[in-house]
Amino acid sequence: xxxxLNTFGALxxxxxxxxxxxxxxxHLGEDFAAFVKKAWRVLQPQRPLIWSWxxxxxxxxxxxxxxxxxxxxxxxxxxxxxxxxxxxxxxxAWVWITEPEHNFLTASYSLDLxxxxxxxxxxxxQSAWYQRLFGDRFQLAGDRNQVAQYANNRRxxxxxxxxxxxxxxRGCDTAILDDxxxxxxxxxxxxxxxxxxxxxxxxxxxxxxxxxxxxxxxMQRLHQxxxxxxxxxxxxxxxxxxxxxxxxxxxxxxxFPISGRVVYRKKGEILMPERFPPETVEQxxxxxxxxxxxxxxxxxxVEGNLIKRSETRYYGxxxxxxxxxxxxxxxxxxxxxxxVDCSFKDTATSDFVAxxxxxxxxxxxxxxxxxxxxxxxxxxxxxxxxxREVHRPxxxxxxxxxxxxxxxxxxxxxxxxxxxxxxxxxxKIARMFAAAPEWQAGDWYVLRNAxxxxxxxxxxxxxxxxxxxxxxxMMSQAAAWLLRTPVHAVRWIPVxx
Numbered sequence: 001x002x003x004x005l006n007t008f009g010a011l012x013x014x015x016x017x018x019x020x021x022x023x024x025x026x027h028l029g030e031d032f033a034a035f036v037k038k039a040w041r042v043l044q045p046q047r048p049l050i051w052s053w054x055x056x057x058x059x060x061x062x063x064x065x066x067x068x069x070x071x072x073x074x075x076x077x078x079x080x081x082x083x084x085x086x087x088x089x090x091x092x093a094w095v096w097i098t099e100p101e102h103n104f105l106t107a108s109y110s111l112d113l114x115x116x117x118x119x120x121x122x123x124x125x126q127s128a129w130y131q132r133l134f135g136d137r138f139q140l141a142g143d144r145n146q147v148a149q150y151a152n153n154r155r156x157x158x159x160x161x162x163x164x165x166x167x168x169x170r171g172c173d174t175a176i177l178d179d180x181x182x183x184x185x186x187x188x189x190x191x192x193x194x195x196x197x198x199x200x201x202x203x204x205x206x207x208x209x210x211x212x213x214x215x216x217x218x219m220q221r222l223h224q225x226x227x228x229x230x231x232x233x234x235x236x237x238x239x240x241x242x243x244x245x246x247x248x249x250x251x252x253x254x255x256f257p258i259s260g261r262v263v264y265r266k267k268g269e270i271l272m273p274e275r276f277p278p279e280t281v282e283q284x285x286x287x288x289x290x291x292x293x294x295x296x297x298x299x300x301x302v303e304g305n306l307i308k309r310s311e312t313r314y315y316g317x318x319x320x321x322x323x324x325x326x327x328x329x330x331x332x333x334x335x336x337x338x339x340v341d342c343s344f345k346d347t348a349t350s351d352f353v354a355x356x357x358x359x360x361x362x363x364x365x366x367x368x369x370x371x372x373x374x375x376x377x378x379x380x381x382x383x384x385x386x387x388r389e390v391h392r393p394x395x396x397x398x399x400x401x402x403x404x405x406x407x408x409x410x411x412x413x414x415x416x417x418x419x420x421x422x423x424x425x426x427x428k429i430a431r432m433f434a435a436a437p438e439w440q441a442g443d444w445y446v447l448r449n450a451x452x453x454x455x456x457x458x459x460x461x462x463x464x465x466x467x468x469x470x471x472x473x474m475m476s477q478a479a480a481w482l483l484r485t486p487v488h489a490v491r492w493i494p495v496x497x
Contacts, residue, residue, distance in 0.1 A: 025133040029097040032066075033059040036090050042129045043085070043120065052272050053254075053263045054244055055082060060258040061242060062091050065174070065214050066099075072239040074228050075218040076297035078246045081272060087218045088178040089121045092158055093130070095174075100138035100154035105172035105206055109182045109195070111162040115148050117178065118160035122150055163195050171208040177217045177227065183294075186222035187429070187464050196230040220294040223465040229299065246271050246295040247281065289464070299465035306432050307460050311439045315366060317448025326448055329366060333359040335395040336368070338387055339478035341470045342380060342404040353380050354474035357391045360482065365438070366445045370452040372471055377404045381411055388416070398422050398481055400473070422477055429464050432472060435479035444475075 028035040033056055040049040054077075064070040077083050092104045108114040124130055125140060138152040149170075151157035159170050163180045180199065185191035207213025217239075221228055231239055252265040270276050276284075284291050289305050292298050315327040336359045343351035355371040368391060371383055388394045397412065399405045401421045412419045424431065438444055439460075446453055456471050463472045 021133065025097075028133065029094075032063050032091070032094050035094045035097075036086060038129075039090055039093070039124060040085075042124060042127050043089075050272065050274055052081070054271060055086065056261070057254060057256055057263070058086055058242070060256050061240075062087065062216070064257060065091075065216060066095055068212055068214065070240055071212065071214045072231075072235070073214075073216045074231070074239050074241045075216065076221055076228060076241070076243045077218065078244065078271065078295045078297075079220060080275070081244070083218055084117055084178050085120075087216060088117045088176050089124070091216075092174075092176070093121055093124050096125070096152070096156060097134050097137060099156070100152050101156045102174065103156060103172045103208065104158045104174050104176065105161060105170060105203075106158070106176045106178060107161045107163050107165070107203070108177075108179050109163055109185060111148070111160070111165070113179065114160040114162055118148055118150075118158065121158065122147075164198050166202070171206055172213070173208055174214045174216065175203055175206065177203070177215070177219070179219050180217070180227050181219075181222060183222055183290075186226050192223060192225060196225070196227060199227055199231070200234070221297045221299050221465075222293050224299045224462060224467045226299070229467075243297045244271060245297050246276060246284075246291075249296070293465060299462060305461060305463060305465065306429075306436045307439045307463070309457065309461050311442070312457055312461075313442050313445045314448045315445045327445055330359070330361050333361050333366070335360050336391055336393065337396045337398060337478060337481075338384060338391075338394055339398045339474045339481075340380070340384060340405075340408070341400060341473040341477065342377075342402070342408060343375065343470075352468055352470045353383075354470040355380075355383055355387055356471070356474045356478065357387050357394075358478055359391075363441075363443050364445065365443055365478075365482070367447065367456070367475075369450075370456050370471060370474075372452060372455065377407050380404060381408050384408070384412065385416070394418065396420050396481075396485075398477055400424060400477060420481070422481065424477065425480070428469060428473060428476075431476040431480055432460075432463055434483070435476040438479055 028038060036055070036059065037049060037051070058075065061070065061073060061075070065073055075083070075087065088106055092102075092106070095102050095104075106114055106117060108117070122140075122145075138154045138156065141151045141153055145151075148160040149157065159172065161170075163177070177199065181192060181195050185195065203215070204210070207215075217227060217231065219226070219228060223229065225233070228241070232241060248265045248267050248269045250267050254263040254265070256262070270281060284295055292305060313327060315329050317326045318324070319326060336357065339356045339358065341354040343353050351374070352372055353375040357368040357370075359366040359368050369387065371387065373383075375383060384397060388397065396418045397416065398420050399409050399412070399422060401409065401423050405421075409419060409421055446456065459466045459468060459471045460475060463469055466472070
């Protein structure tokens, strides 16, 4: 702007002020980062803005959304790093400077949250600062100026809604999903699936132009199949993911998509260290589940959530890190049990069934085999019988008295001894919390190189953010039953493997 300012220097004061205002309005309408810095003073006059390089990066990403060079964008970013202010509040207000006819739909997991963002955005649009610079571009329509919906005299509108709402008749050019699920909802299969189905179905139909309509999804990661995981699994080529972990897990190089600027971040470097000093980060790390998802944008920590990978013990192989032999599998056990987590539908194409065979010797639990397949009730019963024959003698077969469990229990009890009906106490997370100390104490052992080993370890370490939890339920069911049913008389039984 330097050359333009020199040119205006010779103008009379009033004309110079008007020219400078027009120049500033044009500059802010083209430069989103500059607009954010100025608008922040209006929204938060008492709170200084601590700028970060990643704000510049996001401003360039959103500029590409405005230009329709990016149509599907995911932004995973830690809390309190300008997420909603930048994307949901300021971006639509900035677009209206040059495109007042643009229609926006913003949605969050609750209408209250979405409406709160809408109110703040409207206050900016009506502010003396915004009106002084951009008031000649458009005016809010008096007859459509509500908390959750307002329009301007250029046919542009902004609608605030909630995930799951019908939003009938309300189309948009750009949809912004800001926290589409809460932390609690993300751990519920029903709530999570409902949100994903709404995004996949209802939201897409609200784009005025399917070929050029844009969707911006901004959230922290909460589950492997949260909305971010869902869309990346089903449409990986369509979406541009932008992931900002609070703490760099490896050396990073960020190349800005418009300016070409390059920012390097070394492993362990903290995003915005002024706001997240070492003592604060250490406190956040102590909350393993929250830190992994909401701050590192990873549904499970690198090492695991409730159960860490480093807490897994192995038998039957060689440790690649130390070249030392694993634990030797005992020749006999105090007892061998089978634990079963059944599916909820009686079809061979529905949910996964988990069947685990566990040998117990003192406080040690050796996972001898895991079957994890889609099985109907008849196939589940047949597989239980097969595992019982292979690993005999089996002293107990634990079957949860839910889903297909009751039917399987009834049929097994006809001619199999030791079938135990399990009525689970507490929720899935509570049961895993009860089982986790045994893993932390090194009491559980898994076969080093079995086909089922890595899928099993991945699931139990990602829980409760894992895609599925059937093997977790199988294991925690066995752990809970063993705690309640100690071996009073130790019997040394040879085991056929």
